[in-house]
Amino acid sequence: MAKTNPPFMSGVPELLLLRLLKNREMYGYELVRSIREVTGEAISLGEGVIYPVLHSLERSGSLKARRKPVGGRTRVYYSLTKQGRGRLADLQDDWRRIQTGIETALESPGHA
Amino acid sequence: MAKTNPPFMSGVPELLLLRLLKNREMYGYELVRSIREVTGEAISLGEGVIYPVLHSLERSGSLKARRKPVGGRTRVYYSLTKQGRGRLADLQDDWRRIQTGIETALESPGHA
């Protein structure tokens, strides 16, 4: 039944997560706040978005998880795998492409 | 039942359509090809995406439609209303905001 391609603009949460984890390992709750910060409050993704994406990235092999007890609580730290770095590069390219495309469309004054 | 907000990155098809129609009135089939062109092939939205969006923009008062017979066929030409121009400005602002936010996130090398 010809499975549908993912929507052309999806994967931004994924992109942001991978990008943040490129610097250092982080845990979910931390990533939620961090996305708000690094995007200058422009993008705010709740835990209901982030956690499922993290799980799916782990299942697909882009991330590996590590449980680490910190002050009585247990955090789940995620870090990039080699595959994850590749995935990040791909998503970054995709993003550039559509971003440039939209920019072109918006800036052309009289595109004929 | 607390209606859900639209997904944070949606409305790009809407934005592109309104932007193209800012220049001149166009018809659906034409808009489908035009989006591919002006985005440098980066974005390709099928008729199954475009027509419903056009209809919804008309219903919401951003566009007005005009049936025009051309060479035996009938085309439906759409043009921006005043409200549509306002909507375009809003969507453009939204886009800038998130675009900038993502750019910031991607470019920060060691964001601490």
Next chain:
DNA sequence: TCTCATACCTCGAATTGCTAGGTATATGAT
């Protein structure tokens, strides 16, 4: 006549993201 391009449309499914919950521990205030 047959095919292709034009030109409109809609339905069903897949995917996403959102809201709203739920659990549990630590910390600080009352």
Next chain:
DNA sequence: ATCATATACCTAGCAATTCGAGGTATGAGA
């Protein structure tokens, strides 16, 4: 001691968007 808040994890169910694959009809050209 108790209550509220922040931390930290999670999932379920719904809503919105987009995608793919159709369907209809006309005109032009081979």
